[in-house]
Structures are given as C-alpha cells and as structure tokens.
Amino acid sequence: MQQLYLLVPLAPLAGALIAGLGGRAIGRAGAHWAAILGVTVSFLASVAIFFDVMHGNVFNGSVYTWLTSGATRFEIGFLIDRLTVLMMVVVTFVSLMVHIYTIGYMADDPGYQRFFAYIALFTFSMLMLVMANNFLQLFFGWEAVGLVSYLLIGFWYTRPTAIFANLKAFLVNRVGDFGFLIGIGLVLAHFGTLDYATVFAQAPAMVRTSIEILPGTPWLLISVICICLFIGAMGKSAQFPLHVWLPDSMEGPTPISALIHAATMVTAGIFMVSRMSPLFELSDAALSFVLVIGGITAFFMALIAVVQYDIKRVIAYSTLSQLGYMTVALGASAYSVGMFHLMTHAFFKAVLFLGAGSVIIAMHHEQDMRKMGGLRKYMPITYLTMLIGALANAGLPPFAGFFSKDSILEAVHLSHTPGAGFAYLMVLAGVFVGGLYSFRLIFYTFHGEERFRTHDAGHAADAGHGHDAHDKHGHDAGHGHAPPHETPAVVTVPLILLAIPSIAAGWTIGTVLYGGYFGPAIYISPEHEGLAEMAREYHGVINMMLHGLTSLPFWLALGGAATAFYLYILNPALPGVLRQKFSFVVNILMEKYGCDRFNQWFFAGGARAIGGGLWKFGDVAIIDGIMVNGTARVVGWIGGLVRLFQSGYIYQYAFTMIIGVFVLLTLWLGHA
Secondary structure (H helix, E strand, O other): OHHHHHHHHHHHHHHHHHHHHOHHHOHHHHHHHHHHHHHHHHHHHHHHHHHHHHOOOOEEEEEEEEEEEOOEEEEEEEEEOHHHHHHHHHHHHHHHHHHHHHHHHOOOOOOHHHHHHHHHHHHHHHHHHHOEOEHHHHHHHHHHHHHHHHHHHOOOOOOHHHHHHHHHHHHHHHHHHHHHHHHHHHHHHHHOOOEHHHHHHHHHHHOOOEEEEEOOEEEEHHHHHHHHHHHHHHHHOOOOOOOOHHHHHHHOOHHHHHHHHHHOHHHHHHHHHHHOHHHHOOOHHHHHHHHHHHHHHHHHHHHHHOOOOEHHHHHHHHHHHHHHHHHHHHHOOOHHHHHHHHHHHHHHHHHHHHHHHHHHHHOOOOOEHHHOOOHHHOOHHHHHHHHHHHHHHHOOOOOHHHHHHHHHHHHHHHOOOOOHHHHHHHHHHHHHHHHHHHHHHHHHHHOOOOHHHHOOHHHOOOOOOOOOOEOOOOOEOOOOOOOOOOOOHHHHHHHHHHHHHHHHHHHHHHHHOOOOOOHHHOOOOOOOOHHHHHHHHOOOHHHHHHHHOOOHHHHHHHHHHHHHHHHHHHOOOHHHHHHHHOHHHHHHHHOHHHHHHHHHHHHHHHHHHHHHHHHHHHHHHHHHHHHHHHHHHHHHHHHHHHHOOOOOOHHHHHHHHHHHHHHHHHHHHHHO
C-alpha cells in the first residue's frame, strides 16, 4: 500500500507539471486531461486507501530522511489513519469536480493551461499537508497551499484588485504563519522531535512545564504551543481578526473560490487542530481561546453576508461563518463534530460556489445580484442544486448541514470549557442569520422580477451602494446579450454530483460521530464528556430529524428563511426602507466593522510610516548623509586643507620648511 500512498499526492503533481510545462506540445485539451487524470487517479487511490484503513490497516512511517542535525531527524512521512483518509477522499473528490467544472468556466481564458497547472499543484500541496506524520511536512504543505493560493487569487494579474487581494491574502497568512512557526519551534526545542506520535506521547509529562515569555511571568508550555499553532489556523481558516483576506479572494476565478473555500485551504486549520487534539486537550486556556474566536467569527461574519450584493461575497462570508462553527466545535472538544461539519460543508459550499459561477457565466460575468432575478425558469438545474446547497447551509433537515450544525450546537451547549456560554449564544444567533442570508441569495437571484432585462439597479429590492455596470472583464453586463440560459453539462454535472452528498452526507452521522469512526486518531480527555453524552441521546437519523423539528435551532433557521421570503418575495420594497432607517448599522456592516480600514491605517500605514522613517533617518540621514556623503565631505575638506600647502610656489614651500624646522627645534630643546 505504500506505493499507493505515494501515488495520491504525486499523481496531481505530475498532472500539474505536464499541464504547466507542456505548452503547445499538449495544447489546452492536453493540459486539462493531464490535470484531471492526475486528480482522478488520486481520488481512486484515496478511496482504495479509505477501505483499507476501514479494515484496520493504519500506517505511520517515514518515506525518506531529508536532513539530520545532531540527534534530530527531519523526515518526510505519512500518517494514514481514519482522520487522514476522510480528508483525502473529500479533498480529491471536490478537487476533481472543480477540475471538470473548470473546463466550462475557463473555456475562453488565455491562461487556461496555467490555471490547470495551479489547481493540480494546489491539490498536491493540500494532500501533503493532510497526509503528514510530522510538523516539518505539515509546515511544507501549509506554506505550499498559501503560495499556490496567492497565485490563484491573483490569476487575473492584469486587474489591480486581484493583485491587491492576493497580496493581502499572502501577508495576512504570514501573520498567522509566524505564530504557527513559533509553535513548531517550541515543540522542537522542548520535545526534541517533530514527529507527531513522539510529541503526543511526551505531552502528558510536559503538562506542568512552564516558560517565561516575559521575565517573571510564567506560562504553561502546552498552552503557549497550542495558542501559537491556533494562530496559524486563524490565518489559514480565516478566523477573526485574521479573516480579512478571504472575502477579497473572490477576485480569483470562481473554481478557485470553490476549491479554496470549500474543502481545502480554509479547512486546513480545522484539520490541524483536530490532529493536535492530544495537545489541545491538555490546555483549557487554549480551548477557551478557540471557543471565543470561533463564536465571534460565526455570528459577526454571518451578519455581513446579509448586506452584500456580490453573489460570491455572500457565499464567502457564509464560509467565514461556517468556519466559525467548526472552530467552536474544536473549542468544545468535539473535534469529530468539527470534522463532520468540515465534510458536509465541503459539499454544500462547493455547490453554492460552483452554482454561483454557473449564474455568472449565464449573466455574462455579472456578479451583482441586483442585476439578476427571475433566473429560476432559465437555469432550472443550477437553481435546484443551489437551493439544495442553501437548505444545507441553513441547517434544515434532512440536508447534510442540519446534522453537523445541530451537533455543533449541542456539543457547545454541553461544554463546560470557559467561554462556552458566550460561544453558544453566538452560534445560536448565527443560525437565524444563516437562514436569512442563504435564502436572500436564492430569492434575490432566482425569484422575483427579471432585473437583468432593465439593467436598472433602482428596481432592486434593497437598493443601496451602487456597483459599476461593467464587470471584471470589461463586458457591458447583460446589455445587448442573449437572455441567460442553463450552462453546459461540463458545468452542471459537477453541480449535480456535489448536490447528492449535500443531501445525504449528513446521514452518516451515526458512524462518523457515534460509531467510533475516528478511533484513536482523535483524543478527548475524560473531563470533556459532551460528545459521550450526545452519543447516549442519539437514536438514529430519523429520530434526530424528528427531534430537530421541535428544537430551537430548527425554528431559528426556518425563521431566517421566512424573513427572507417576506422581505424579498412578499415585500420587495421593504428592504430598501429598512436600509435607510438602519443606515448606521448597515454602514458598519458594509465597512466590515472597520477591520480593513484599521488594518490599512494601523498595520499597512504603520509599516509605511516605519519604513519611511527608516528611509529618511536611516538611509538618507545616516547612511547617505553621514557614512557616504559625510565621508566624501571629510575627504574633500582634508583635500582642501592639503591644497593650501601644495600651491606650487617656492617661497611658500621655503616658508613651510622654516616653520617646520622651528617646530622641530622647539620640541627638541623642550625635551632637552
């Protein structure tokens, strides 16, 4: 099986190399076939490994040693257990659907081959991350997905907004990765190894070990390591306040929005914390930190989605909120619940993003929902699949999101970790908002009047901040074009294939959460009994759905959907009135709580001010002014002084000699 393990990451890598370097020799068709074949092989191998692991065949070993320093070995190796194979199957399946979808979406793009090379390389990087059995390889995959995401977000590099977005994503992730690297450094310094199994085995003995970050202030080592590692997860998984890069990453092509924000890069932090459960379970401080950050992200990011008009940005803020739910589950020690929501979210969020891309294609690259409406009859397949995604995203039964989201709410409710009460209120309120923004998107895009015919944003239900009538590619969005129509099969088939698990993936809850699926791959300390209590109360999928119909979260989600129906179908003029009456709140949400402005002023502006000061006083004044120009002036002054004695006149030389002799005689007689 070890050869099969190698095949999983190397097949997409081979596809990326062929697509990227083949050029005219393979052409556009050769590029997409190479990439798709590589990911298909990876997916099939992942499925085979999944069944092998389900039969009890777990692997943890080194592939080769990269470097030896003293007694420390830096290795590349694989840890293949039930946690890993779940991620492998989800990542490769979603990636395969995105690859196929890309054929239709990017058909007319001049960077077609380059795009396939990037997305195949992204898949390779993510697989190396999830298959790692040590912190070195984890960090390699961690940074590789960051690098490739930089290339993908800025894929349309002629657009300044895309370049700004990919630079923003890169820099914000470097902030998180700085903490991540410190955490790994502390592991190496105190454990003497980067191997997961060895670190996890030694961790209980280190639980009382403390370090002094500030003199005289001891901190528990495990808490510091876990918080530093989670700071890395805050960057990759876009948790407040390191969330600001993700909405702007919508500047990349839609297939990348699905790939990055559904099952891969943004879930890397969730996977990493779950993998590190033996460490996090030793620190209530770290778990509390995770809980509070996740709760803030889940609720406050959902609110922003309610006021967005860009169809992709609505889904982007939805992703932020759903990532907050996963993070809250981690903080409640319900790691398996967080991973379960990661799996279900991967399917329904990919449906929403790819469905949005289908709409954008049909609307001639228009993304403003105020210029859509009434698309249901023109795009029935896209509408139905996106409706399934919205129902799952809102957490309504029997769709996949209901089972995972409801389990998160129950786990947080049962948690005794400090901060659990606050987090529970946040995620409970987020359920209502989730129903509201999910169905606002559906009703605004597919129902109501056909606003794309008039091109008058004033006809929109809740007219507000204006958008340019021209899209990113310079097209006059919709004007003079044929009416929208359903997209080709190469676009709709992946939507259908992803919609199926968006319905049914949640039905595996009994096996994944309460059937001991993860086994020893995830560790939960005896003090955190919430999941065990949930298992005792679980009586099957049907009973859970029936009970859900009487629960508060269900009625909150249904209330959010009903509110959207009332505002955008029954009273389409009312949202505009509400926006005017509550303009102060709306402006706060449109400004995204001022996070971007603060970052631009404090961090970006501060960095420029420091750089300007160093340039003005360091470079100009000291280096150029004193060291370079100052040295030249001193040499010039000495030269000018010497010229006084090198005039070429004999009488001046004689006078100088007489003075010199007089000085020498004076000195000699004085000593005598």
